Amino acid sequence: MGASSGMGREVARILAEKGWRLGIAARREEMLQSLQAQYPQSIEYQVIDIEQENAPELLLSLIDKIGGMDLYFHGSGVGWHNEELDPSVELKTCAVNTTGFTRMVTAAWNYFKEKGGGHIAVISSIAGTKGLGPAPSYSATKSFDNTYIQALSQLSRKSKLGIRFTDIRPGFVDTPLLDTSKHHYPMLMKQDKVAKRIVSAIEHKKRVAVIDWRYRILVFYWRLIPNRIWEKIKL
Numbered sequence: 001m002g003a004s005s006g007m008g009r010e011v012a013r014i015l016a017e018k019g020w021r022l023g024i025a026a027r028r029e030e031m032l033q034s035l036q037a038q039y040p041q042s043i044e045y046q047v048i049d050i051e052q053e054n055a056p057e058l059l060l061s062l063i064d065k066i067g068g069m070d071l072y073f074h075g076s077g078v079g080w081h082n083e084e085l086d087p088s089v090e091l092k093t094c095a096v097n098t099t100g101f102t103r104m105v106t107a108a109w110n111y112f113k114e115k116g117g118g119h120i121a122v123i124s125s126i127a128g129t130k131g132l133g134p135a136p137s138y139s140a141t142k143s144f145d146n147t148y149i150q151a152l153s154q155l156s157r158k159s160k161l162g163i164r165f166t167d168i169r170p171g172f173v174d175t176p177l178l179d180t181s182k183h184h185y186p187m188l189m190k191q192d193k194v195a196k197r198i199v200s201a202i203e204h205k206k207r208v209a210v211i212d213w214r215y216r217i218l219v220f221y222w223r224l225i226p227n228r229i230w231e232k233i234k235l
Helices: 004-015 030-039 055-066 087-115 134-161 191-203 213-224
Strands: 023-024 044-047 073-076 118-123 161-171 210-211
Touching: 004 023, 004 030, 023 030, 023 055, 023 191, 030 044, 044 055, 044 118, 055 087, 055 191, 073 087, 087 118, 087 134, 087 161, 118 134, 118 213, 161 191, 161 213, 191 210
Parallel strands: 023 044, 073 118, 118 161, 161 210
Antiparallel strands: none
């Protein structure tokens, strides 16, 4: 899900190269068609807008096209700097990163529950570790994603459903999501290298994968900072 650009597209390309049978989805049909054209024997596509209520039905249609699903990979997400707190930006971020996220992850959950197990992997972000003043809704929604996947993992174990989870938390990646012309992003990572590490985390079924080692150290120290100090830091 989210294969039209950015990390979702790059991960899909790598999996296709590895011989996976893929169903790819996003809003922009021309981008899905161009990726399918590169791997016509491996890829089927379906136009899906995760903000729409019919998205789960369309996902099931795509699953039928490829003959079943073992892995659901959720790469859809949006985020912007919004220090002006434009409500339209905040609400759009919530619509995609929380409502749309929940809509699709629960659809995958219900499919795997009926099937008897499966693997759900999502791209969240290290931004979910703490509230980030320049991007309030983005950091808040990513925190939601982290917590939601944790809750489902616990629920799956409790109910013995056999559904595994991988929460992938990259740092700053040079994708169209980041406007590098207007903002400086430290420790910016290349998309292709991050995608390879994401695929490795999926193949090894890691529960949580922070990418890369520099961000693992950063997140460790972020968690140690008391809120009263964190809220005085200028990011």
